[in-house]
Amino acid sequence: MRVLVIEDDRETAHFLQRSLRESGHNADVAGDGETGLAMARDGGYEVLIVDRMLPLRDGLSIVQTLRAEGTRTPVLILSALGEVDDRVKGLRAGGDDYLTKPYQYTELLVRIEALARRPAPEQQETRYAVGDLVLDRLSHKVVRAGEPIVLQPREFRLLEYLMKHAGQVVTRTMLLENVWDYHFDPQTNVIDVHISRLRSKIDKSFAKPLLHTVRGAGYMIRDGSD
Amino acid sequence: MTALTRLLLSTPFRLALIYMGAFILAAGVTVGFIAWRANELLTTSVVETLRAEVVGLREQYQAGGPARLSAIIAERAADPGSSLYLLIDSAGQRAAGNLRQVPPELMDGEQRGVFTYVPQSGPTQGKPRVAVGVQIDVPGGLTLVVGRDIEDLRRFAWTMGRLGLWSVIILSALGIGGGLLVSRSVLRRIESVNETTRSIMSGDLSRRIPLNGSGDELDRLAESLNAMLARIEELMRALREVSDNIAHDLKTPLNRLRNRAEAALRSSAGPAVYRDGLMKTIEEADELIKTFNSLLLIARLEGGAVAESMERLNPASIIADVAELYEPVADEAGLTLSVSAEPGLALTANRELVSQAVANLVDNAIKYSPNGRLHGANGAEVAAPVSIVLKRVDGAIEIAVGDRGPGVAPQDRQRALQRFVRLEKSRSRPGSGLGLSLVAAVARLHGGSIRLEDNGPGLRAVLNLPIGGPNPALAAAGHGREH
Numbered sequence: 001m002r003v004l005v006i007e008d009d010r011e012t013a014h015f016l017q018r019s020l021r022e023s024g025h026n027a028d029v030a031g032d033g034e035t036g037l038a039m040a041r042d043g044g045y046e047v048l049i050v051d052r053m054l055p056l057r058d059g060l061s062i063v064q065t066l067r068a069e070g071t072r073t074p075v076l077i078l079s080a081l082g083e084v085d086d087r088v089k090g091l092r093a094g095g096d097d098y099l100t101k102p103y104q105y106t107e108l109l110v111r112i113e114a115l116a117r118r119p120a121p122e123q124q125e126t127r128y129a130v131g132d133l134v135l136d137r138l139s140h141k142v143v144r145a146g147e148p149i150v151l152q153p154r155e156f157r158l159l160e161y162l163m164k165h166a167g168q169v170v171t172r173t174m175l176l177e178n179v180w181d182y183h184f185d186p187q188t189n190v191i192d193v194h195i196s197r198l199r200s201k202i203d204k205s206f207a208k209p210l211l212h213t214v215r216g217a218g219y220m221i222r223d224g225s226d
Numbered sequence: 227m228t229a230l231t232r233l234l235l236s237t238p239f240r241l242a243l244i245y246m247g248a249f250i251l252a253a254g255v256t257v258g259f260i261a262w263r264a265n266e267l268l269t270t271s272v273v274e275t276l277r278a279e280v281v282g283l284r285e286q287y288q289a290g291g292p293a294r295l296s297a298i299i300a301e302r303a304a305d306p307g308s309s310l311y312l313l314i315d316s317a318g319q320r321a322a323g324n325l326r327q328v329p330p331e332l333m334d335g336e337q338r339g340v341f342t343y344v345p346q347s348g349p350t351q352g353k354p355r356v357a358v359g360v361q362i363d364v365p366g367g368l369t370l371v372v373g374r375d376i377e378d379l380r381r382f383a384w385t386m387g388r389l390g391l392w393s394v395i396i397l398s399a400l401g402i403g404g405g406l407l408v409s410r411s412v413l414r415r416i417e418s419v420n421e422t423t424r425s426i427m428s429g430d431l432s433r434r435i436p437l438n439g440s441g442d443e444l445d446r447l448a449e450s451l452n453a454m455l456a457r458i459e460e461l462m463r464a465l466r467e468v469s470d471n472i473a474h475d476l477k478t479p480l481n482r483l484r485n486r487a488e489a490a491l492r493s494s495a496g497p498a499v500y501r502d503g504l505m506k507t508i509e510e511a512d513e514l515i516k517t518f519n520s521l522l523l524i525a526r527l528e529g530g531a532v533a534e535s536m537e538r539l540n541p542a543s544i545i546a547d548v549a550e551l552y553e554p555v556a557d558e559a560g561l562t563l564s565v566s567a568e569p570g571l572a573l574t575a576n577r578e579l580v581s582q583a584v585a586n587l588v589d590n591a592i593k594y595s596p597n598g599r600l601h602g603a604n605g606a607e608v609a610a611p612v613s614i615v616l617k618r619v620d621g622a623i624e625i626a627v628g629d630r631g632p633g634v635a636p637q638d639r640q641r642a643l644q645r646f647v648r649l650e651k652s653r654s655r656p657g658s659g660l661g662l663s664l665v666a667a668v669a670r671l672h673g674g675s676i677r678l679e680d681n682g683p684g685l686r687a688v689l690n691l692p693i694g695g696p697n698p699a700l701a702a703a704g705h706g707r708e709h
Contacts, residue, residue, distance in 0.1 A: 088535070102511075102515050104512075154550055180551060182551075182578065182581060182582075182585075183578060184578065184581075184582040184585070185516060185519075186551065186552075186585050186589065187586075187589050187661070188555055188589055188592070188593070189555075190551055190552060190555050193554040193555050193558055194551075194554055197554050
């Protein structure tokens, strides 16, 4: 995956570049807003990582300009400003995701991989299947190996989100943001407990587990055979 | 710049002056026009009268010849009054009348108009006076001049004119004087604002603009400025407090982090120890970041920075969502989480922040609840409850989160809401000590409050939020009075 990192702090930029290369991605770095915008325009990148505060041109303006020109490349906005209003501004400007500094590298990696694979809205499927687990988004029914599974509404949304990103790591923060629409840190490991409940419903009485814990990162649902 | 030039340059004075100028100009034009028209009318009417008289005299001449005309003129000229006559015979000699000669002004052109003459008798004998007259030729070579003395009228008009001029002068003087007085009082009040501003700029943030209590627009302006100053002072104070806290309370964990890294580096036990040291360093850094984020959030809340993102929402759904988030955790800790909400309530608030506040309270309640089971009245074990109760109290809603834990002693309750205060000495349970102060900041941002109560046994934290959301103006004014 080709990634463009627009970040003015050299050390952060090089840390990201090196880490992304280690993760098997091809990362370029732009040190200021104007260079970043020029590279984003004609670089053919799959994901842009844009810092909010940049010399010459700020991050939000880059995203706005790209969107106004019709560029649909997914953008992850990085910012030291992390309050509710800043996040709303970032997403309104056309950003697809927003991550507050300081962040864990795994969190960033998982998010840009999710962004790059995100299907366009019109292509969203009405039915997800992982192994013998099937979730029907229209009838709100979940079936594993032909057996219906009864889920609470929130458990359904949790599973829906995990299955939408099947084969990808999903972090706790991503779950909290997308399933609960909370952007704060609830201190206790609430997500882990929800996951373990969900796991007991979809995995417990079956031989092959589908919902996996990825140490130090989050969770992933996938058919164990791949 | 002297006080006088400042006064003369002041806006109210300049306005008064412009107003006065316009007034005088308008008055002058009006009076001038009236005077001109009056003069015209007067002269015309006198000329008309004279004409009528001339017609009469001509008839007398036709009836009685020159002798009769001469006699009548002599008779009329003898009457005291303003009428003037002169009859010149064909030889060019004065035949009758009270004028000495044909006035030179009537000799040419239209032979009528204004002329001056010198009366030969009467109280004003010898002094030139003004009159209006016509000169006509009477058949038989006679010349007749008939006139009217208008000196008195002229004099009256002059007097009126002077009177008008004086009244304009007096009015102007009064206007300028009034303008000066008004400007001075306005200027003095504005000067007091300036003076206060200067002293605030030089560092004394506690100064306020004095009010004169009249409630006029300047007073209202001063009131708004004072409210703004109070807010600024409050923000400055909050900022100072935050930086003090950061300096004081983040140094300890930073130092711990440094020590850990140093210890790992000094050890010669090999990669495993390094690795362990680095992992712990990252963990420590993550904790620091969390604390730092909470601190920043509290500071921003106290700065009122997110006040604009309030919306109308249903508080019951907020607590239902938070309860749903924590229910599995409570269940795992052997607690029951009960929710009771008054239906049909609405609240103007920031959903995210109120959710976070309630989440913090529930998190605390779960954290401090006794593990496992309580002993019921009959000795049977019952689950320790954590309760969330939502109800309406006057113009506010109250969200009460209660537990059956050790509670907080009455004398410690206020302190527990402060930053970094953790009441248990051992600090064995996780947490930064910012949870409750974050709740307090959220409450303040919404114009509400947080209080801790005895839950008999246990602790009940009650979050009080006004239904209509915060009223920034009132809140700021309230702060102003406190200081």
